[in-house]
Amino acid sequence: MKPRIGVSACLLGEAVRYDGTAKPNQWILKVLSGRAELVPLCPEVGAGLGVPRPPVHLVQVGNDIRALGVEDPALDVTVPLRSWSMEMSPVLSTLDAVILKSRSPSCGVGSAPLHTPGGEPLGMTSGLFARYLSESFPGLLVLDDQLLEEGGRERLCRSLGIRDS
Ligand code: SF4
Numbered sequence: 001m002k003p004r005i006g007v008s009a010c011l012l013g014e015a016v017r018y019d020g021t022a023k024p025n026q027w028i029l030k031v032l033s034g035r036a037e038l039v040p041l042c043p044e045v046g047a048g049l050g051v052p053r054p055p056v057h058l059v060q061v062g063n064d065i066r067a068l069g070v071e072d073p074a075l076d077v078t079v080p081l082r083s084w085s086m087e088m089s090p091v092l093s094t095l096d097a098v099i100l101k102s103r104s105p106s107c108g109v110g111s112a113p114l115h116t117p118g119g120e121p122l123g124m125t126s127g128l129f130a131r132y133l134s135e136s137f138p139g140l141l142v143l144d145d146q147l148l149e150e151g152g153r154e155r156l157c158r159s160l161g162i163r164d165s
Pocket residue numbers: 008009010011016017018041042043044045101104106107
């Protein structure tokens with residue numbers, strides 16, 4: 001049985017980013033696709049935000065981190081993103097690992113920029129979906145494409161018992 005790996009749909013070449021583009025990852029498409037069953041995941045499309053859609057970023061609001069519009073801070077998509085993550089739990093519980101898109105306010109794994117309500121940078125954190133995965137499935141290996149390039153590829157393949165080239 002091949003391992004099941006959830007993958008950000010934009011890394012699989014699907015044009016689902018906020019601006020209607022994709023970010024295909026050649027290693028995932030050319031190597032990993034032959035060794036694992038890849039399950040496309042796009043939190044923002046799944047949450048009904050559409051393509052194209054207004055860009056959002058992460059903002060620290062009190063004790064909470066929320067996904068707010070970059071151009072229109074009144075746009076708050078936090079609840080639909082969290083609801084979609086919870087609805088997907090039955091599927092997520094079947095996965096052996098997840099690879100997400102770096103820097104995304106939904107998918108980045110420690111690589112999503114965080115801001116103050118006034119727009120000042122506050123450092124990096126995880127996107128809302130990546131955070132949900134690590135909190136709800138603590139044993140699940142969750143990487144983003146940036147981490148893949150920093151030793152994550154070898155770690156993933158070793159943990160799943162597959163070759164990486
Ligand atoms: S980074 Fe995540 S939310 Fe954004 S387009 Fe890719 S899969 Fe969808």
